[in-house]
Amino acid sequence: MTAAETMKEQKMIRFEIYRQDDLDSTPYMEEFEIPYRANMNVISALMEIRRNPFNKKGDKTTPVAWDMGCLEEVCGACSMVINGTPRQSCTALVDQLEQPIRLEPMKTFPVVRDLQVDRSRMFDSLKKVKAWIPIDGTYDLGPGPRMPEKRRQWAYELSKCMTCGVCLEACPNVNSKSDFIGPAPLSQVRLFNAHPTGAMNKNERLQSIMGDGGIGDCGNSQNCVQACPKGIPLTTSIAALNRDTNLQMFRNFFGSDNEV
Amino acid sequence: MANSREFYWRRLHSLLGVIPVGIFLMQHLVVNHYATRGEESFNNAAHVMEGLPFRLILEIFIIFLPLYFHAIYGVYIAFTSRNNPRQFGTFRNWMFIMQRVTGVFTLIFVTWHIWETRIAAARGADVNFGMMESILADPFMLAFYIAGVVSTTFHFANGLWSFLVTWGVTLSPSSQRISTYVTLGIFLALTTIGIRAILAFV
Structure with missing residues (x-):
């Protein structure tokens, strides 16, 4: 088989990527076609575009920007809207996706560039709701109260939140017209209030979600x-x-007079 | 953040939708149902309601103020959502959208209904069987009233479901599923009562 024939038989994967140069510039769609390899995920496809940044028409273009970290659905950085559904691009396997694969940024957040968004508001919300257990002091407080094993197992599920932003993107009440902080930070209040030491500041966390953009929304x-x-x-x-x-x-x- | 009163307004909105507005709705539909027993029966019932002591105070504090607070704050809530049924076509997301659509439609219907009956009464008209009979003689108004009643009972029954979540009664997915069935039953029962009463005037 000649090289030309190999090219002809090469299976291609089609992408429609919604791109944006920066926060204020107009979004546009650019199509890409990249050669198929077995077991690709959306990230390895984006890496292929970065390696060889030509669009479907064959014009040279800028490489598509996106965020990634752990590549095993633990860090939450690579979230984007794939075929209409917000999810992580690392676990979005090309073989399981309908083509053309449509990639969009999570527009609930400010777009930094292309598929990259700024999730700072989520980290600000975690600060607002005091999603931590205050144990710092001037002397050793000793061990805290014990946590029942059953509750620890249950709380572990809540602690899996990776602040990926998918729930905010999915929520109809998180948008530019509302300042709702979204489901993720609310669930963190429940996690830290369930901890025996965290429960000592239970009322402060509850008060923090009883204001603007809180649980009422x-x-x-x-x-x-x-x-x-x-x-x-x-x-x-x-x-x-x-x-x-x-x-x-x-x-x-x-x-x-009983605050906690 | 904690200085805002939004949380309390939301809770008040949720409470007033059921107590007293929802209770009043059920009472109203039940009294309407007298129409199925004939003109005289309906007129007697309407007369009793009309003759209640402190009627104006009851109307203002149990009906108009809670109703219009709930309605106007509800319109604000409805227009601060960005509906996304195409991405999430789940049952609850559709109920979320329908709650907002029926809320706005019910406000239009109820306002028209109050204009046509209570305001007309204040200007000298008699609220009785004959009044409803002449309103519903127009096929367009008949359709509008049926749509209005279905929209209102839907909004109430589905609102009862979220009332139970908002007040921390139903927490688990299974309890929320059961309350879906219970509120569906309430929707069907109230709709039947409401539509039977309307058809009794035709």
Whole structure:
């Protein structure tokens, strides 16, 4: 077989990529065709485009920009909208996707360039809701209270959140018209309030989600729990926090000297 | 963040939708159902309601203020969502969208209905069987009233489902699934009562 024949028989993968030069520039679609290899994921396809940045028409173009980190669906950096569904591009296998494979950035977040978005708002939300356990002090506090093993196993599921942003992209109430912080940081409040030491600051975390953009903005469309790649029970977390914040509201309103 | 009152407004919105507005809706549909027993029966029932002591105060504080707070704040909520049924065609996402669509439609219907009956009454018209009979003689109005009642009962029943989530009653997916069936039953029952009453005037 000659080289030309090999080229002819080469299976190609088609991509439609929505690109944007920076935050304010107009988005445009660019088509790509890259040679098929077995077991490709979207990231290895993007790497192929970066190696040989020619679009479908054969014109030289700029390599497509995207974010990635762990490549095993743990870091959350490579999230994008693939064929209409927000998910991680590392676990999006080309063999399982309908072609042309359509890649878009998660528009809920500011677009940095092409498929790269800025998820800073999620990290700001984690600070707002105090998603940590304060143990720093001037002396050794000793060991904290023990956590029941069953609860530890359950809490481990909530701790799988990788701040990937997929649930915010899926939520109809997270958008430019609303300042809803979204499901991910809410579920983190439930995680840290379930920890025996974390529970010592339970009321502070509850208060933090009882304001602008807090839990009140949830509209129960339940897209988040469908979209979460880690299978976190986000809607159960939100309902449980509804119960907790309501009790906190009554405590605040009717007055109680028992804060936690 | 914690200085905002939005959380409390949202909770008040959720509460008022059921108590008193939802309770009033059920009461209203049940009283309407007297129409199926004939003109006289309906007129007597309407007369009792009309003759309730402190009627104006009851109407203002149990119906109009809670209803219009719920409605106007609800329109704000409806227009701050970005619906995405194409990406997520799940049952709950469709219910989320329908809740907003029926909310806006119910506001239009109820406002028209109040204009045509209560405001007309204040301007001297008699609210009785004959009034409804003449309104519903127009086929367009008949269709509008049927659509209005279905939209209202849907909005109430589905709102009851999210009320249970918002107030932290149904937490687990299984309890939320059961409450879906229960509220579906409430929707069907109230719709039947409402439409039977409308058809009794035709």
